[in-house]
Structures are given as C-alpha cells and as structure tokens.
Amino acid sequence: MAGGVGSRFWPYSRNHRPKQFLDFFGTGRSLLQQTVDRFRPIVPIENVLIVTNVMYRDVILEQIPDLRREQILCEPARRNTAPCIAYAVSHISARTSEANIVVAASDHLIMQEDEFRRVISTGLDFVENHDVLLTLGMKPTRPETGYGYIQKEKQWTEDGRELSSIYTVKTFTEKPDLELAKVFVDSGEFLWNSGIFLWNLQSIRKAFRTYQPEISEPFRRGENMMGTADEDTWIQEVFPTLPSISVDYGIMEKADNVYVMEADFGWSDLGTWGSLYSLSPKDAEGNVSLKSDALFYHSHGNVVTLEPGKLAVIQGLDGYIVAEADGVLLICKQQDEQSIRQMVTDAEVKFGGKYN
Amino acid sequence: MAGGVGSRFWPYSRNHRPKQFLDFFGTGRSLLQQTVDRFRPIVPIENVLIVTNVMYRDVILEQIPDLRREQILCEPARRNTAPCIAYAVSHISARTSEANIVVAASDHLIMQEDEFRRVISTGLDFVENHDVLLTLGMKPTRPETGYGYIQKEKQWTEDGRELSSIYTVKTFTEKPDLELAKVFVDSGEFLWNSGIFLWNLQSIRKAFRTYQPEISEPFRRGENMMGTADEDTWIQEVFPTLPSISVDYGIMEKADNVYVMEADFGWSDLGTWGSLYSLSPKDAEGNVSLKSDALFYHSHGNVVTLEPGKLAVIQGLDGYIVAEADGVLLICKQQDEQSIRQMVTDAEVKFGGKYN
Numbered sequence: 001m002a003g004g005v006g007s008r009f010w011p012y013s014r015n016h017r018p019k020q021f022l023d024f025f026g027t028g029r030s031l032l033q034q035t036v037d038r039f040r041p042i043v044p045i046e047n048v049l050i051v052t053n054v055m056y057r058d059v060i061l062e063q064i065p066d067l068r069r070e071q072i073l074c075e076p077a078r079r080n081t082a083p084c085i086a087y088a089v090s091h092i093s094a095r096t097s098e099a100n101i102v103v104a105a106s107d108h109l110i111m112q113e114d115e116f117r118r119v120i121s122t123g124l125d126f127v128e129n130h131d132v133l134l135t136l137g138m139k140p141t142r143p144e145t146g147y148g149y150i151q152k153e154k155q156w157t158e159d160g161r162e163l164s165s166i167y168t169v170k171t172f173t174e175k176p177d178l179e180l181a182k183v184f185v186d187s188g189e190f191l192w193n194s195g196i197f198l199w200n201l202q203s204i205r206k207a208f209r210t211y212q213p214e215i216s217e218p219f220r221r222g223e224n225m226m227g228t229a230d231e232d233t234w235i236q237e238v239f240p241t242l243p244s245i246s247v248d249y250g251i252m253e254k255a256d257n258v259y260v261m262e263a264d265f266g267w268s269d270l271g272t273w274g275s276l277y278s279l280s281p282k283d284a285e286g287n288v289s290l291k292s293d294a295l296f297y298h299s300h301g302n303v304v305t306l307e308p309g310k311l312a313v314i315q316g317l318d319g320y321i322v323a324e325a326d327g328v329l330l331i332c333k334q335q336d337e338q339s340i341r342q343m344v345t346d347a348e349v350k351f352g353g354k355y356n
Numbered sequence: 357m358a359g360g361v362g363s364r365f366w367p368y369s370r371n372h373r374p375k376q377f378l379d380f381f382g383t384g385r386s387l388l389q390q391t392v393d394r395f396r397p398i399v400p401i402e403n404v405l406i407v408t409n410v411m412y413r414d415v416i417l418e419q420i421p422d423l424r425r426e427q428i429l430c431e432p433a434r435r436n437t438a439p440c441i442a443y444a445v446s447h448i449s450a451r452t453s454e455a456n457i458v459v460a461a462s463d464h465l466i467m468q469e470d471e472f473r474r475v476i477s478t479g480l481d482f483v484e485n486h487d488v489l490l491t492l493g494m495k496p497t498r499p500e501t502g503y504g505y506i507q508k509e510k511q512w513t514e515d516g517r518e519l520s521s522i523y524t525v526k527t528f529t530e531k532p533d534l535e536l537a538k539v540f541v542d543s544g545e546f547l548w549n550s551g552i553f554l555w556n557l558q559s560i561r562k563a564f565r566t567y568q569p570e571i572s573e574p575f576r577r578g579e580n581m582m583g584t585a586d587e588d589t590w591i592q593e594v595f596p597t598l599p600s601i602s603v604d605y606g607i608m609e610k611a612d613n614v615y616v617m618e619a620d621f622g623w624s625d626l627g628t629w630g631s632l633y634s635l636s637p638k639d640a641e642g643n644v645s646l647k648s649d650a651l652f653y654h655s656h657g658n659v660v661t662l663e664p665g666k667l668a669v670i671q672g673l674d675g676y677i678v679a680e681a682d683g684v685l686l687i688c689k690q691q692d693e694q695s696i697r698q699m700v701t702d703a704e705v706k707f708g709g710k711y712n
Contacts, residue, residue, distance in 0.1 A: 008363075011667075011669070097409055097517065132709075248546060293701060293706075293707055293710075293711075295699060295702055295706065297695065297699070298686075304696065306685060309681045309683060310684065310685065311367075311683060311684045311685070311687050311698050311703060311707065311711045312684075312687075312709075313684065313685070313686045313687070313688070313703065314687050314688075315365070315686075315687065315688040315689060315692060315695065315699070316676075316688065316689040316692060318686060320672075322685070322687065323686065324680075327665060327666045327667060328666065328668075328669065329666065329667070329668050329669070329678070329685070330665045330669045331668075331669070331670050331671065331673060331678065331682065332669070332670075332671040332672065333671060333672040336672060338669060341654065343651060343671070345670050347651060347667060347669065348704065350649075350651065351649055353669065354649075354667075355649075355667045
C-alpha cells in the first residue's frame with residue numbers, strides 16, 4: 001500500500017512527494033524502496049503489487065525500475081484500506097485461485113530485516129494451511145499513544161501443541177491515552193497493531209463476501225475486467241462508489257477467525273516526527289541530525305533534518321523539530337507536532353499553493 | 357570605510373561577503389550602496405573614496421559601477437581606523453590642499469536621509485571655516501550597551517551666539533554596562549558615538565602629525581607616490597608596518613579641538629542581530645521576518661532571515677535569531693548572540709573551511 005498523502009512530515013513530505021517516497025535517513029533508499037527490498041529474498045518481484053494513486057505511478061516506476069507498469073494498481077480515489085486490499089485481491093484472483101498474501105504499508109521502518117523475513121515466512125506457511133486472518137502484533141517497547149493495540153488471548157494449539165507466537169485476539173483498541181497505554185504495556189497482553197496482514201486468497205475473499213459485500217460484490221461483477229485493457233476504465237467508474245473503510249474496522253474486528261502473531265523486529269510506522277526521533281541515533285545530549293552536519297549548544301532532544309551538505313547550528317533549543325525542504329523551514333516543538341496540519345492549511349490559505 | 361570582515365552576522369555574513377555588501381532588508385541595495393546613494397545629492401561621486409581590503413575591490417566595483425578603480429584604496433592589512441583614514445587623507449592631499457572631509461562607515465543604517473544630509477551639510481560648512489575635529493553624536497533612544505558614548509559639555513558660541521547643536525566634549529566612554537547606560541541616557545548629557553567624522557584637510561593632517569606621528573610620518577615620506585603607478589607597491593610595503601589604532605583612541609580622545617554635533621536621523625551601526633531586530637518592522641507579537649514569508653505560532657520577539665521566496669513556519673520560539681544563508685542554518689537566542697563567534701570557530705575546526 002503506497003497511496004498515503006500525509007502532511008505530518010511537512011515540509012519534508014508534500015502532496016507531490018509523501019513520506020513513502022522519501023529517504024528519511026539519508027541511506028540512499030526511500031521507505032518504499034526499502035519495503036520492496038525487504039521482501040525480495042522471499043517474494044519474487046513479479047509477485048509484488050503496489051496500490052497507490054495514479055499521480056505516484058511515475059515516481060514508483062522510477063524508484064523500482066524492475067517493476068512492470070501493470071504491477072501498480074491505481075486507485076482513482078482514496079477509500080481507506082479495505083477497498084485498496086479488495087482491489088489487489090481481485091487482481092490476484094484473476095491470475096490464480098491459490099495464493100498466500102502479505103499486506104504491508106510502504107512507509108514503515110523495520111530495523112531487523114532478517115527477523116522480519118523469518119516472521120513473514122512462518123506466517124505465510126501458517127496461513128497457507130489455515131483459514132485464518134493473521135495480523136502481526138509488535139511487542140511494545142514504550143507506552144506509545146500513536147498506535148492501535150491488540151490484546152492477545154489464548155495461544156494457538158495444534159495437535160495438542162502450542163504454537164508459541166500465534167494467539168486469538170481478545171480486543172482491538174484504537175490509540176489510547178498515555179495512562180491507558182501504560183496499563184496496556186505493563187499488562188504484557190497488548191501488542192502494537194502493525195497493519196501487516198497475512199492470509200490466503202480464499203480466506204480473505206470469503207471474509208470480504210461475509211463482512212463487506214458492498215465492496216466484494218462490485219469486484220465480483222468486474223472480475224472479468226481484471227488484467228484486461230478495460231480494467232482502468234472500470235476501476236475509474238466503480239472504485240469511487242465504494243465505502244471508505246479500513247480493513248481493521250471492516251473485517252478484522254468483525255471476523256471470528258482472526259489471529260495475531262506476536263513479533264519483534266524493530267518496527268515503527270514512522271507516523272510522527274516523535275516516532276522518527278525515537279528511532280534515530282542520538283548524540284550525548286539526545287539530539288538527532290538526520291542528514292546534514294550539525295552543531296548543538298545548550299540544546300537537547302531535537303530532531304533536525306536539512307538537506308545533506310548543509311550545516312545546522314542550534315543553540316538553546318530543547319525538544320524541537322527543525323525541518324527544511326523545498327524552500328520551507330519549520331521550527332516546531334515536538335510536543336505540538338499535531339498542529340503541523342493546521343500550519344499547512346494556514347500556509348495554503350495565506351500563500352496559495354506556493355508552499356504545498 | 358568598507359574593510360570590515362565581521363562574523364557577527366554569520367551565517368548571513370561571511371568572510372567573502374561581509375555585512376556592508378549585503379542587502380539586509382531585501383530592498384535591493386546593499387548597505388554600501390545605500391551609504392553611497394545617501395551622499396550622492398551632496399557629494400559628487402568622483403569625490404568618494406572607499407578604503408577596503410583588496411579582496412573586496414571587485415564586489416565594490418560591481419555594486420557601485422560608476423566608481424573608478426582608483427577611488428578604491430586597498431589596505432594590504434587590517435590596521436583599524438586611524439591608518440585607514442590617514443591613507444585616504446594622504447590620497448586627498450595629493451590632489452588638493454583644500455577639502456572638507458566626511459568619514460563614514462559603509463555598514464551603518466540611516467533611516468532619515470534628508471535629515472542626515474542636512475546635518476552633514478551643516479557640519480561641512482562648519483568645519484570648512486574652523487580648525488576643529490567634529491564627530492556626530494546621536495541622541496540615544498535606549499540604553500544600548502553595544503555603542504560607545506560621548507558626553508557633551510558646553511555649547512559652541514560664536515559672535516556671542518550659541519550654535520545649538522555643537523558642543524565641546526567632556527568624555528568619550530567605551531561600551532558601558534546596562535546600569536551605566538541607563539544613567540547615561542537619563543542624564544541627557546550623553547550621545548551615541550556614531551563614528552561619523554567631519555573635518556577639513558588641514559585640521560586632520562595637523563592632528564595626525566601631532567598625535568600619531570608614527571602614522572603621519574610614513575605617509576609624508578610617501579606623499580609623492582600617491583596617485584601614481586607606484587602607490588600600490590608602496591602601500592603594500594608601508595601599510596602593514598603602521599600601528600593598529602582607532603581614530604577615536606589615537607586622535608579624538610587626545611586632541612583639544614574636538615567637538616560633537618548632536619544629531620538625530622535614525623542611525624544604527626547594525627553591529628548585532630539585536631540592533632537589526634530593534635530597527636526592523638515587527639508584527640503584533642514582535643516578530644521580524646526580514647525577507648521571506650513567515651508564519652509565527654506562539655512565538656514572540658524573533659528575527660528571521662531566509663532567502664526571499666522561502667517560507668519560515670515558527671512555533672513556540674521566543675527571542676531567537678533564525679538565519680539561513682549559503683547552506684548554513686543558525687538558530688540562536690538573541691541574548692546569546694555573542695557566542696556566534698565561537699560557533700564560527702567551532703564550525704571551522706570541525707568541518708574545515710566548508711561553511712566559512
């Protein structure tokens with residue numbers, strides 16, 4: 001999934017260049033490229049589908065040059081994750097009746113890629129032989145209020161044997177407040193909802209038919225268009241009529257065959273400057289400079305991103321974001337980063353589209 | 357005088373581009389250009405001499421295209437204002453035995469240019485007919501600790517008539533602390549030392565001979581070189597041997613014919629970010645954005661300078677300098693701006709000459 005437009009990393013991310021296409025850490029690879037690279041050893045590139053907005057097709061082809069154009073599925077409108085996944089599922093169904101599927105966002109950060117592949121492979125083996133909807137739950141390392149939580153319940157048993165990392169799900173919980181998040185983490189029962197799903201083709205098709213017929217029915221009617229010259233026209237027409245709903249809410253919270261696989265591979269959804277800060281290597285005073293040179297004086301806990309080759313000299317700042325990109329410099333307290341959306345709107349109103 | 361190299365406005369000013377060559381307020385004219393323009397209605401351009409370092413000759417010719425190359429006198433070394441002025445005086449002497457001279461820095465800001473020209477014209481008329489060394493003292497508007505002060509004494513009387521704006525000088529005082537500066541301003545007796553001097557050619561020659569023979573004697577010996585093809589070679593040899601001393605300390609504080617002319621034309625020596633801030637138009641929250649677009653949130657009393665066409669979005673900052681130029685971004689509390697020199701040194705040590 002690579003359709004996000006997010007303004008949360010503004011001015012670093014923009015509408016024309018959302019975060020999945022950015023190289024946050026100056027490694028030379030964007031988050032999307034890192035995501036694709038991460039799967040290469042276990043998923044042949046020709047089996048990768050990327051669902052996105054048509055305006056990002058060219059940047060994706062540029063960033064992943066060995067991808068064929070037909071592997072990029074373009075949503076004509078933003079309809080959250082359920083229609084997005086249904087589109088990909090329908091596309092896969094046109095080619096095969098048997099497949100094991102991983103659904104992943106293109107803008108997550110994963111530190112331990114070997115462990116990630118071990119977990120994904122284990123999960124794929126599992127869903128191949130079971131009619132289940134499996135989601136990955138990450139062992140929480142802090143009481144993060146920016147993530148959803150999954151409460152695990154009973155361990156999966158098979159042939160009288162417990163499969164140590166797979167559990168039934170007791171509850172899904174939206175982003176909690178700090179107090180509740182602390183309780184969650186202390187309990188040992190809660191995992192972060194990673195938004196990474198594994199299932200086989202028939203299980204997810206059945207789940208859509210059962211819980212989201214409003215989405216599955218149009219795709220069933222258009223089945224014979226998939227992979228043909230008419231696919232684009234048909235999608236243009238039908239997709240915008242679909243309900244906007246997340247797969248978590250629309251399916252996972254409703255289905256009775258949902259399981260969570262506990263995992264721990266240094267995951268972050270990089271949803272906020274704060275999460276970016278917490279993941280980045282820091283100097284002795286807790287300052288992060290992502291790409292550029294930096295000198296800090298009487299300053300603590302800042303995250304700075306300027307273009308490589310620049311120098312930041314920061315004096316007397318604690319806990320700020322300092323981000324510059326494409327002619328916009330943002331200086332904002334990390335604790336107030338939720339106001340960045342409003343700032344983007346204000347800049348739009350005051351200066352027209354000049355700084356979008 | 358246009359030889360200053362100052363790092364106080366770093367990163368906005370650099371060694372290769374000190375503040376006199378910068379357009380601080382985005383008006384399209386540098387401080388040097390504004391200084392020359394200010395004199396044009398009362399001083400023919402061919403009577404302007406600019407004393408500077410040879411490395412700035414080209415930028416001066418570029419900025420003042422109607423200046424001839426010979427009007428730029430190049431100091432081969434920095435020797436403070438007394439040798440600088442002696443050089444210009446010697447150059448003028450080679451052309452004429454009668455002249456009235458104004459000495460002015462090229463990096464001051466003057467808001468009321470008509471009043472400035474009225475004062476200068478009055479002063480020039482006065483020094484034409486009197487053997488005096490006249491300095492301009494600015495009516496202080498605040499207890500500024502960054503300036504020297506001149507204590508005025510008795511009004512000049514002539515033919516039994518008091519000349520309202522000219523006084524004898526009781527004391528010259530270096531930069532005072534804040535408490536003393538307050539006493540100075542409250543007393544009504546103290547004026548800011550502007551460093552703008554007026555005198556006739558013979559009076560200043562006599563003063564150099566009397567108080568700075570170490571400077572005047574070499575220039576007397578080289579008199580016949582001035583304005584010839586040998587001038588440069590001779591200056592290269594002699595100038596570095598001269599003592600480094602200010603005209604204030606070397607002459608004005610010693611001579612017995614020193615007078616101060618009280619004036620008020622919106623003067624600032626723009627010596628610090630703080631003085632730049634205090635002179636600039638502010639929004640309702642006391643924020644200054646010199647050239648670029650800006651949005652401020654919960655922010656007060658900041659001065660921001662980015663390149664025109666950029667946008668600064670500043671949240672939760674009070675009393676900071678935010679300055680970006682040539683790949684360096686500085687964020688520093690205004691009250692700590694004296695540490696900028698150290699930061700420049702640190703950047704030099706840590707990153708070589710990359711950000712000088």
